[in-house]
Amino acid sequence: MPSLSKEHFDLYSAFHVPETHAWSSSHLHDHPIAGDGATIPVIDISDPDAASMVGGACRSWGVFYATSHGIPADLLHQVESHARRLFSLPLHRKLQTAPRDGSLSGYGRPPISAFFPKLMWSEGFTLAGHDDHLAVTSQLSPFDSLSFWKEMKKLAGRLFRLLIISLGLDEEEMGQVGPLKELSQAADAIQLNSYPTCPEPERAIGMAAHTDSAFLTVLHQTDGAGGLQVLRDQDESESARWVDVLPRPDCLVVNVGDLLHILSNGRFKSVRHRAVVNRADHRISAAYFIGPPAHMKVGSITKLVDMRTGPMYRPVTWPEYLGIRTRLFDKALDSVKFQEKN
Ligand SMILES: O=C(O)CCC(=O)C(=O)O
Ligand SMILES: [Fe+2]
Numbered sequence: 001m002p003s004l005s006k007e008h009f010d011l012y013s014a015f016h017v018p019e020t021h022a023w024s025s026s027h028l029h030d031h032p033i034a035g036d037g038a039t040i041p042v043i044d045i046s047d048p049d050a051a052s053m054v055g056g057a058c059r060s061w062g063v064f065y066a067t068s069h070g071i072p073a074d075l076l077h078q079v080e081s082h083a084r085r086l087f088s089l090p091l092h093r094k095l096q097t098a099p100r101d102g103s104l105s106g107y108g109r110p111p112i113s114a115f116f117p118k119l120m121w122s123e124g125f126t127l128a129g130h131d132d133h134l135a136v137t138s139q140l141s142p143f144d145s146l147s148f149w150k151e152m153k154k155l156a157g158r159l160f161r162l163l164i165i166s167l168g169l170d171e172e173e174m175g176q177v178g179p180l181k182e183l184s185q186a187a188d189a190i191q192l193n194s195y196p197t198c199p200e201p202e203r204a205i206g207m208a209a210h211t212d213s214a215f216l217t218v219l220h221q222t223d224g225a226g227g228l229q230v231l232r233d234q235d236e237s238e239s240a241r242w243v244d245v246l247p248r249p250d251c252l253v254v255n256v257g258d259l260l261h262i263l264s265n266g267r268f269k270s271v272r273h274r275a276v277v278n279r280a281d282h283r284i285s286a287a288y289f290i291g292p293p294a295h296m297k298v299g300s301i302t303k304l305v306d307m308r309t310g311p312m313y314r315p316v317t318w319p320e321y322l323g324i325r326t327r328l329f330d331k332a333l334d335s336v337k338f339q340e341k342n
Pocket of ligand 1: 191193207212219221227228273274275284285287
């Protein structure tokens with residue numbers, strides 16, 4: 001994560017958006033924002049039909065709201081209070097946890113900042129790996145983080161099972177899916193994001209458009225304050241639109257990342273998303289990312305590949321893919337795509 005400079009601009013007491021944080025209108029308004037018509041699926045994941053609903057949502061949207069997700073409301077509340085305590089600390093205390101020595105964990109700008117010439121209206125704590133996490137944040141604010149990790153991993157396991165069923169895979173085929181079956185091998189990370197109120201939200205962006213690299217992201221966001229938007233690609237008859245993913249009571253947001261897109265041979269859609277800011281609410285979000293262990297090559301599941309045309313993507317490990325993203329950012333997924341055969 002890029003570290004913050006000494007001349008760090010204090011977002012929390014800003015009266016204007018400085019040039020360093022002012023984005024061009026053509027970037028911010030690259031696509032229209034959808035009206036009320038577009039609705040993101042809300043899925044009760046304990047429903048007997050949950051697998052087909054989750055599969056359908058991941059194919060057509062790449063994102064859905066999950067209810068009956070099993071994460072206690074109290075735990076989510078504690079995560080949010082913990083994040084608020086961390087973000088409210090003086091800058092020099094937060095900077096003490098800035099990532100060092102190749103570690104990803106700690107305080108700083110959003111990890112995707114390096115790809116953009118302008119700064120975003122947010123800051124975050126990346127918590128990659130349980131030990132790092134404990135070391136980083138327990139210095140600053142006490143919190144029983146392990147129960148959160150455990151609960152999120154359990155939820156990810158339920159979601160993976162639903163995806164596997166929706167793909168119609170049997171036991172043997174499931175064996176190919178590695179961490180989807182053997183969850184203890186999976187790698188995971190948490191990203192706490194803080195979006196301070198913004199005096200000129202029409203000139204700033206909380207988090208610029210991107211896809212997530214892992215298999216799945218599960219996101220908790222503050223009640224009330226919206227900000228997350230997903231890009232809804234339309235068929236040829238309609239153009240793409242940004243759709244608000246407003247907070248809904250008792251719901252977590254689940255979205256597909258690039259590696260699940262590859263694993264599913266393009267069936268599940270890695271969805272582009274961004275976070276906008278507003279004048280009134282200081283928004284907090286907590287994203288849980290789950291992906292394969294570092295050594296595992298992720299390629300398309302054989303059963304999902306059309307044998308005449310072959311797999312759509314070449315296999316990559318998560319670290320390899322992150323390296324490609326560092327060079328190519330949003331062209332990374334296309335760059336591991338095989339050319340179409342005629
Ligand atoms: O805060 C949000 O709503 C989005 C966060 C996000 O996209 C991320 O952390 O990758
Ligand atoms: Fe994201």
